Amino acid sequence: MISVLIPVYNVENYILRCLESVAGQTYQGELECVIVDDCGKDRSIDIARDFIDRNNSHVKFRIIRHDHNRGLAAARNTGIDCACGEFVMHLDSDDWLEPDAIKLLAEKQQTTDADIVSGNALAHYADREEMLYEPDYGSSMDMVRRTIQLTLDHVIWRRLIRKSLYTDNDIRAEEGVNIGEDHHTLPRLAYHARNIAKVDSVVYHYNCMNPASYMQMSKGKINMPRYRNDSRSIRILRDYFTGKDSDTVAELDRIKADFERNMRATAVAAGDSGCYAILCKEQGVSPHYLTSRFRYFISRCHGLTKIVFNKLFG
Known part of the structure; x- marks a missing residue:
């Protein structure tokens, strides 16, 4: 059996398409869909229940309800806890699957005996579509080294994952880390x-047009919720790999330093002195906002000068 795990929170405009894409899978093996109700305030679950009542596909749908809103990470964990399948596939409730998605992934798993089988995704923006290719990893450790980076390579969706990787190794998303929670999981x-x-x-089809998604969360000019979640994910990974792989720990230290420096630079470029001061305090560095702002303008002027020079004499 394969279990498709869908966390649901305030997605009434998208949930039907998502569920239809599961019911329409061409995979003919045992297939269940675990919907985790994270106590939203719209009609998402009503729509899901109505769909399940009308469902005549071979997919077994069921809804697991949280007692209160606990966030995406907790919903991911609940899905794993309740899954009956040997393999799981995470599907966000505003996204959808290709009809042959599970069939293709399952066939590859059967021929390779892989614990993780991944595919490509198509990201949908208001003005364009963008292909998200799965890299060619040379080994599991190569996948580790590349997915600790702060890129979309670490997404938990678009993959068939052996459930025992979670249960045998006590791997769970940290509750409360709801933006990029897959960064410290995959x-x-x-x-x-x-x-x-x-x-x-x-x-997999990745919907980038839902304004209420966690990935769209921001506060002021700088996305502080995402910054704090990414910082926490880096710390979780560093703690996990300490004593297991020193090269991964060293790379995580570099990622952390670059990430914090880039966030301070973003605050300077945005002219957000308040956010810059908060970042410096949380990162344990001395705030030199005016100096940094001056250097930013110097670099901008230098860049503009080069552009003008190249246009005139290049």
């Missing part, structure tokens, strides 16, 4: 994977 799963594989097909 590298730990990959570390324990004996074998990984991929299919060169689009299996």
